[in-house]
Amino acid sequence: MAQTQTFSKNQQIVLDIIEKAKGPLKAYSILFNVQKKGINAPQQIYRALDKLIEAGKIHKIESKNAFVACKNSNCEVSKATAFSICESCEIVDEISDTKLSKYLSKFNHKKGMKFRRFNLEFFGLCKKCKTK
Amino acid sequence: MAQTQTFSKNQQIVLDIIEKAKGPLKAYSILFNVQKKGINAPQQIYRALDKLIEAGKIHKIESKNAFVACKNSNCEVSKATAFSICESCEIVDEISDTKLSKYLSKFNHKKGMKFRRFNLEFFGLCKKCKTK
DNA sequence: ATAACAAACGTTATATTATAACACTATGAT
């Protein structure tokens, strides 16, 4: 049961923008897009991003320093993320593959580490770009 | 058969530093460490890093913007990387698990993407930090 | 209702990470 979380004004503004976007957004591009709404400083963006990530509403694509909305409505806290990234058109898709996710969540390091979360990024060519 | 590659002066300096290090190094910390050797500008570091990554001698830990030496002597080009990262002491280990690597290399996205490489980062507590 | 606390806000400044652009130098192949 996805408990609906309520966000503050800035958090909601940032979330809206990310959810409307077709692809990952960078922090400063978010900033430029919300200046009309009275947000003027990077801090305000980064603070909102932090909270949204914590809440599992968005994810950071580490290899791109960019942020996408979470597409798994049930992934309240993002402890297991996987993405496919096209190296040509840069399209990013969140992968929700139960098997993969289970496989990785169960993975145990030989050296006795206890994992809390993981992030996986696949790079390649998407269907469209493959045939070009 | 690991064909030995030869590196330029700067590339070798940077590689040496990274290989000697106990953990991931940041680009600017590398820079500060090699100023006595006549390297003065970030560009010189980043250029060397690029080549070393291409050659598979080092990897970038995306979540930390830091660089580690490759521990799989056979991983000439880094197309399949996995790391464990302790969230407490920040220690990073390259995971070389054939099963995991095969599993992920075979993974195919529903949407028909062809993957060329992946990077996986696990976060948690290492053995030492767990018991603290 | 109000005191107390935590969370969010706004702002200025600055730190950190990374690339652009340009001129020069070494190396290796034909």
Add this chain to the structure above:
DNA sequence: ATCATAGTGTTATAATATAACGTTTGTTAT
């Protein structure tokens, strides 16, 4: 020898992210 390629050195600047400070708002406990 000349041509292409990779590497170098340098200055400048872009892009990403955090520190620090004081204020405001929202929640909860009494």
